[in-house]
Amino acid sequence: MSKRPAILVTGADLAPEALQILRDFSIVYAGKTPRPEDLTALAREHDPVGIIVRYGSVPAEVMDAAPSLRVIAKHGSGTDTIDKPAAAARNIEVLAAIGANAAAVAEHALALMLACAKSIVPLDARMHAGHWDKATHKSVELSGRTVGLVGLGTIGLRLARICHAMDMRVIGFDPYAGNLPEYIDAVDLDTVWAQADVISLHCPLTDDNRKLLNTEVLARCKPGVILVNTARGGLVDEPALLDAIRSGQVGAAGLDSFAVEPMAAPHIFHGQPGIILSPHIGGVTSAAYVNMGIAAARNVVAALARARQPELAKQ
Structure with a gap:
């Protein structure tokens, strides 16, 4: 059996409903306060195809450490912690969980x-x-x-x-x-x-x-x-x-x-x-936690499917 592709989560957990959507992937958690250097090390070790961003930032060096990376999905609506020009230059989709919280x-x-x-x-x-x-x-x-x-x-x-x-x-x-x-x-x-x-x-x-x-x-x-x-x-x-x-x-x-x-x-x-x-908890409720996790997971799956289509067309 082939090794399951990895999804790196810049946090310590995801809602069970989100994990069910990502059941075909190996989930790697970075912890509650991940630094860019921590994410870079994990990206280099696991070569994730997707990153779900809960905490911290995702600069270019994290992307460069994961050659298989195709999508970065925010567990929320704000994507300013993601280097979007760097992602675009590397053909990596950046998506937000619009409306989930x-x-x-x-x-x-x-x-x-x-x-x-x-x-x-x-x-x-x-x-x-x-x-x-x-x-x-x-x-x-x-x-x-x-x-x-x-x-x-x-x-x-x-x-x-x-x-x-x-x-x-x-x-x-x-x-x-x-x-x-x-x-x-x-x-x-x-x-x-x-x-x-x-x-x-x-x-x-x-x-x-x-x-x-x-x-x-x-x-x-x-x-x-x-x-x-x-x-x-x-x-x-x-x-x-x-x-x-x-x-x-x-x-x-x-x-x-x-x-x-x-x-x-x-x-x-x-x-x-x-x-x-208040400590940036406006979007932190039990319902929003589930909604944002589901939206981010769905965004990852959809983006990876889009990335896969050109590869299939070449075969």
């Missing part, structure tokens, strides 16, 4: 938005310390406010529907989105900055939009704006955001992603009132 991330964005608007974290701390701030506290009512969504893919559209149901006005920017629901006003970025009471980021990170939210842009936003980022940390200039929080230009920020992950300690955001932090 949309419900989870949209819900987490909503949770951060509400936590910011309703001061949930500081009120909880005050209550546990024995205080009762009913006479002095006023939170923000989101009904009737404007939410500006940067990115109108599956996650942005799902959050838009939720916000519309909350009687919020929904505006959004996405140059690639079409056939939008009637309750979303498609606008340019300048309009988002000028009109949004809440800004929520749902776009991929590219060289063009890195540090999109910088000092100049934050100064153009409405005073007291709420910022939510469940996309990529590189979209936000972190020192600029800290300054804007301290000045009150940004009323509160709910952040699930950061420029460097895992977040180093100490970090400039640590201990800062008005900033709510």
